[in-house]
Amino acid sequence: MTRFFSRTPQFVLTGGLALIFLFPLVWATLASVAPQAGTRQTDGWGFGNYVTLAHYQAGIAQYLGNSLAISLMTVLFTLLASVTGGYAFAIFRFPGRDALFLLVLAILMVPYATLLIPLYVLLNSLGLQNSLVGLALVLSMFQLPFATFMMRISFEAVPAELREAALIDGCGSFRALQRVLIPAAKPGLITVGLFAFLAAWNDFITPLVLISDTGKLPLPLAVANLRGQVMGIVDYGATEAGVVVLALPCIVLFLALQRHYVRGFMSGALKG
């Protein structure tokens, strides 16, 4: 008990710090349902701002759908490439292996802006202008360095005896991957998937450059555009509601998967 009291100043200090970090999130959530002049929600508390958001241009359902499609496709493409690639880099020796791995890591060294200018031209010539698939492919490419690295070290951490036992039991290399390696590398898989989802859901500059059709915008761009709706008068209520809709899935996913994701991180840190 005395120990508790002697540490009270520390609790107050650290607790205050935590509140400062939580304050903007709590404020945005409350402000989005609070009465405020210049918004749809002028008297009393309620969801007026969300109604504004729902009816903005093509409707929020459309933008949410776009964002979901982009994010899920990015997760799919990223997992597909990084699981097969990570398997190849971890288990097999083939000519050009190290060169290819270095090239994947080199993606990290090149600024988004440097790649987006030629990608804008390239996607146009591939007939993928204004296409959600094209956008997801580009976003997956940006994810590859982290994803491939993560899957490679996850597969390398699986004991060699386990793999060999599977191969001796008559599994082909694909069955061994499917039956033994993927289940053993689950934390890495979840980390890669979560990062790909969050990165795609939140990316701003890539769709800003690649998507010009307003019906195909993802949610962050739609909310950013919504601010300038009526002759420069900004509807802050609707903006706050937009932030809540944008942030909620990220925070829920983050909290739900925190354990896996920290573990994936730690195992990577121990190896690297």
Place this chain on the structure above:
Amino acid sequence: MTGRSLFTRRSLTGWAYATPTALFVLLFFIVPIGLVGRMSVSDWGLFAGNRGWNAPENFADAVDDRLFWPAVGFTVKYTLLTTVILLGLALGLALLVQESTRWNGLLRTSFLVPSALGLASASLLFYALYSPQASPFPGQIAFLGTPWSALWSTVALIVWRFAGFYMLLLLVGLQSIPGDVYEAARLDGSGRWQTFRHITLPLLRPSLALCTILCVTGSLLAFDQFYILTKGGPDNSTVTIVQLVYNMAFQGSNDLGRAAALSILVLAALLVVNILQFRTLRGREDR
């Protein structure tokens, strides 16, 4: 004979698994790098396409842009400020919560939650937070009104969004320091500050180096926060170099050739900065 055919078969299988990665890298990385090189030496309009060679002019025009040097200066200033404040705070937070208790677990989660938000969402949140109409702060504070306040308001947003993330990276580093090193220091009678200065900091150097490189690179390429929060204003005082690339390509001049030239300069500068960082951060570690 069998060993050799096994080797080639295995390497074929390896290539088969590496094919999706190789295709991605080729189509969305190698080809665009080649293309941006070609665009940087061509007169290439956003709608007009390639109109032939325009070699030194693209680069000269990019550097002669009215906003080029102000943007370089502002980006460097912003990067230095952000890196020093962010890493200092992240280190403090990591030291504060390194012991595993339930209370510290709660603290860690509160510091980390902002990192789940996208940079664009966080910028939109602070856009409302800083606005004169919606702001919860008393009085009329012009958060984005002057060049000075716009810079600091943006730094505050970035510190809020990233402190927890860098805290996590440093925490991983702290936890890899074995406990008996601290024990030995305590037995030698070294105080808290001495332990921190002579044990924690040197052993944490690899993690600190990683954080510095990530933070410097990210800040030099800053875009979303300024595009949403300040739109480069007031009076173009917060235009970053990537914003300048974007504006050249897609707003106003619609000159992809010049934007490509500038983005190649950015790439070159980033490579030089990162090589220098690797050298100094690793060099110190060897000594």
